[in-house]
Amino acid sequence: MTRLLAWLYLLLAYGFILLPVGALVLFSFQDGRLPVPPFQGVSLRWYADVLGDRDLMAALLNSALVASGSSAVACALGFLAAYGLARHVLPGAALLRAILVLPLAVSTLIVGLGLLIVASRLGVGLSLWTAGMGHVVINLPLCFAILYASMGDQQRNAERAARDLGASEGQVIRLVTVPMLRPALVAAFFLSVTLSWDEFIVSFLLTRFDVTLPVEIWSMLRSGLSPRLNAIGSLVFLVSIAVVAAVELVLRPGRRP
Amino acid sequence: MSDTGRGWGFVAPALLWTVGLFVVPFAVMAAMSLARLEGRDLVWGVDWGNYAQLAKPQIARAVLVSLEITLTVTAVSVLLAYPLAAIIAFRVPPRWQRLALLLAVLPFWTSYVVRSYSWLLVLSKQGVVNQALLGLGLVAEPLTLANTRFATVTGFVHFFTMLLTLTIYANLMQLPRNYARAAQDLGANGWQTFRHVILPLTLPGVVTGAFLTFVLCIGDYVTPQILGGNNELSLPQVIMVQLGRRADFPLASALSIVLMGLVMLAYLLCARWLRLDRV
Amino acid sequence: MTAPVTLDRVAHSFGPHRALGDIRLEIAAGEYVVLLGPSGCGKTTLLSILGGFVRPDQGRVLIGGRDVTAVPPARRPTTTVFQDYALFPHMTLRDNVGFGLRMAGVARARRHEAADRQLALVGLEGAGGKRPHELSGGQRQRVALARALAVEPEVLLLDEPLGALDLKLRRSMQDELKAIQRRVGTTFVHVTHDQEEAMAIADRIVVMNAGRIEDQGPPDRVYRRPASLFAAGFMGEMNRIPARRGPAGVETPLGPLPVAVPGDAARLTLCLRPEALRDGSGAWDLGPARVGDLAFFGTHFRAHLIPERAPDLRLVAHLPPDRAPDSVLRLAVDPAELSIFPEEVP
Known part of the structure; x- marks a missing residue:
């Protein structure tokens, strides 16, 4: 009896969770003007439409640039800070760690608003650059936290052994620390990429003419339900899934000794 | 260079970035919340007028709406996610668990804006739900589901059920199997094992997940804007209205500080509650 | 209960x-x-x-x-x-x-x-x-x-x-x-x-x-x-001596042993606990042996022995702790302390 209830619950939960995505993907192939039932047949015209749309493709490229660029910067800064705090004795280290993860505790709306106010005070024009800098602010705490947590004692001993054998600090980082942290670096980078790829509010507040994909989709929403939105939404979904799958593939062989 | 000096060298770039692009803007925003707008001119100073606007019905209502939505979403999501996580952890055979979990969080990877939009497909007048109900003859007229608080809550619950299923599942799997075995060994039935052993031991994880839900939910602008429409505004929506129409940065700043205050309050409540649990 | x-x-x-x-x-x-x-x-x-x-x-x-x-x-x-x-x-x-x-x-x-x-x-x-x-x-x-x-x-x-x-x-x-x-x-x-x-x-x-x-x-x-x-092996240290079935019992590199062995395996392994080896005379005489490495354990001396009849074989013995053993011993064993099994096929 409880067994039956459990499976029934599982089924209903999956229905609830997968229903909107199912509708999104299904009606992206709708051969008609509205992405709602009844399904009128399979057509790829909305994909063709979306892929031929200059603004959308420009936004897609912008998103990719901002996501990879801001993630690379966040990872690099996060790695250096994690290394400095894990391997050197600094006064007030606990306070420094707290400051570095502080942006996590605040909603992204507030991060974006603060930057918007400062930018307008300083007369800095809004662009992909300002949005990218905002993304680094959001992603840096995560990258730092992940990398700091992975700098365990095992690495420390390997680093000491390398120092013992005459390596300089730069050589230790290059030849020991970074290779040993590779899985954590890959995880931090791609987590950061997926978050940045989906990020809306900071991009919305900090861009003006060139926008990222979520902002472009947002402005398309004003014209209501459309299979075009389904098509671009399905494509964005596909990219995210591809990134996640890539991480799995990159990290799996990394587990070899 | 000294060890400490080199250490500073490593930490400095990240620290400068965070201070320059987060701490300082935040301080400017806090100062801005005490400034005043006269016509189009900004007057700096210490003026609590922006905060006094909390007494205005329109703004007080937004705070209340945000709190109601967030608390409902948090409670419903926890109640939906716990059984789901437990069924995956304890009923699904181990070799299918990874797949079961992946399916349960698959839409997690759809874009934020797109996820809310896809609920419109389901809930709108001509949407999946209404067509199904009409088709089955259960209703004569399509129901108004979109542009309601119900739609906002549904969209939120969808996302946070996935998030909480992940965290609760991780919690359940971290629990050494022998705890449940020991309880059964000493005569506990399934419900007693859950009530006395599994639930108390996973509660800290659940509270952490619920807190995360609270923080992300109360600060979100996208979901209520797309799904809730403009019938009733949540706090983030009101903040965005200030930025758009009147460019009233001081009021927007003050309301953001209030938003942060609500999060702090939730944190203090959770922290206190968690510590009580440990004593 | x-x-x-x-x-x-x-x-x-x-x-x-x-x-x-x-x-x-x-x-x-x-x-x-x-x-x-x-x-x-x-x-x-x-x-x-x-x-x-x-x-x-x-x-x-x-x-x-x-x-x-x-x-x-x-x-x-x-x-x-x-x-x-x-x-x-x-x-x-x-x-x-x-x-x-x-x-x-x-x-x-x-x-x-x-x-x-x-x-x-x-x-x-x-x-x-x-x-x-x-x-x-x-x-x-x-x-x-x-x-x-x-x-x-x-x-x-x-x-x-x-x-x-x-x-x-x-x-x-x-x-x-x-x-x-x-x-x-x-x-x-x-x-x-x-x-x-x-x-x-x-x-x-x-x-x-x-x-x-x-x-x-x-x-x-x-x-x-x-x-x-x-x-035998899991319960503690054991000397294993290779042996084969002979006409009058068991043939070993340390001499024949007149005991009946059940079964029909031709190749055997003879097991002997270290404390079963004694210096002196006993029912089965293994001949003289040279003492190699020696360590004191409080309750006994642990000695590595090289028997003269089979210099390739190494035996371990636990000898009484009251005095250090001589450099050459006369080894003896009580057959009741022996176990004999068919040789393990790896």
Whole structure:
């Protein structure tokens, strides 16, 4: 009896969770003007439409640039800070760690608003650059936290052994620390990429003419339900899934000794 | 260079970035919340007028709406996610668990804006739900589901059920199997094992997940804007209205500080509650 | 309370891996039985089957004459002391020990009283208000024992209960376990891979390997006269001398030995404990041997010997500790201390 209830619950939960995505993907192939039932047949015209749309493709490229660029910067800064705090004795280290993860505790709306106010005070024009800098602010705490947590004692001993054998600090980082942290670096980078790829509010507040994909989709929403939105939404979904799958593939062989 | 000096060298770039692009803007925003707008001119100073606007019905209502939505979403999501996580952890055979979990969080990877939009497909007048109900003859007229608080809550619950299923599942799997075995060994039935052993031991994880839900939910602008429409505004929506129409940065700043205050309050409540649990 | 246990042709597999095959075992009420074997030998699976956590593919489990094969753990007259103790971290020691009574519906005051009594029995008087994380490893072990005994089981199952303790503590806990078992009279079934621990506490040792029982009996018998080559090797250090069947008994590099060997294997292995080798005369003379490396162990000298009749062979002997042995010994053995098995085919 409880067994039956459990499976029934599982089924209903999956229905609830997968229903909107199912509708999104299904009606992206709708051969008609509205992405709602009844399904009128399979057509790829909305994909063709979306892929031929200059603004959308420009936004897609912008998103990719901002996501990879801001993630690379966040990872690099996060790695250096994690290394400095894990391997050197600094006064007030606990306070420094707290400051570095502080942006996590605040909603992204507030991060974006603060930057918007400062930018307008300083007369800095809004662009992909300002949005990218905002993304680094959001992603840096995560990258730092992940990398700091992975700098365990095992690495420390390997680093000491390398120092013992005459390596300089730069050589230790290059030849020991970074290779040993590779899985954590890959995880931090791609987590950061997926978050940045989906990020809306900071991009919305900090861009003006060139926008990222979520902002472009947002402005398309004003014209209501459309299979075009389904098509671009399905494509964005596909990219995210591809990134996640890539991480799995990159990290799996990394587990070899 | 000294060890400490080199250490500073490593930490400095990240620290400068965070201070320059987060701490300082935040301080400017806090100062801005005490400034005043006269016509189009900004007057700096210490003026609590922006905060006094909390007494205005329109703004007080937004705070209340945000709190109601967030608390409902948090409670419903926890109640939906716990059984789901437990069924995956304890009923699904181990070799299918990874797949079961992946399916349960698959839409997690759809874009934020797109996820809310896809609920419109389901809930709108001509949407999946209404067509199904009409088709089955259960209703004569399509129901108004979109542009309601119900739609906002549904969209939120969808996302946070996935998030909480992940965290609760991780919690359940971290629990050494022998705890449940020991309880059964000493005569506990399934419900007693859950009530006395599994639930108390996973509660800290659940509270952490619920807190995360609270923080992300109360600060979100996208979901209520797309799904809730403009019938009733949540706090983030009101903040965005200030930025758009009147460019009233001081009021927007003050309301953001209030938003942060609500999060702090939730944190203090959770922290206190968690510590009580440990004593 | 106490009860006898019968395992009747029990077999179990995990997927393609056969964990247990055709186990038959009788355990008397109040007996202290130790299941001994290397990791992966099936001893823990057997214990899980006794506790009801694993249902065997074949065979029956009887406790006190009742078939409990399909009875879930909660309704079995057994309790388990887990290897990791599995003490509930969110409960006090009193609530941990009283948990079984609480599940049985015993009122709070009475179960607290019983829990305090059990804690006193294991030497933790007055610690009822503490929590597991405040205790040392040895103390946690005692609490796990008290918790399992509090419901007065007929059979207590112990899964490597001393495995997490350091050597000194383990030796002293062995004595205590034995004493507690004598006091409560419950049947104890204890799993370990430490043969010294097994010899220290068992009424009967059951040696297991690859899902089978290799030997069972009182510790001294299993040690001196093991029933199989595996049991011989697992129970302690052993000299193995290659041998073959001859016309008048056994031919060895150290000379012929007039004993009858059952079976028909041509190639044999002759097993000899280090303490069975003596300096002087005995029923079987192995000839002179040179003493190589020598170490003093308090209770004996451990000597590496090179027999003159077979200079390629190395023997280990435990010699009396009262004086250092001479550089050349005359080796002798009592044939009653010899075990002979068919040679192991690798």
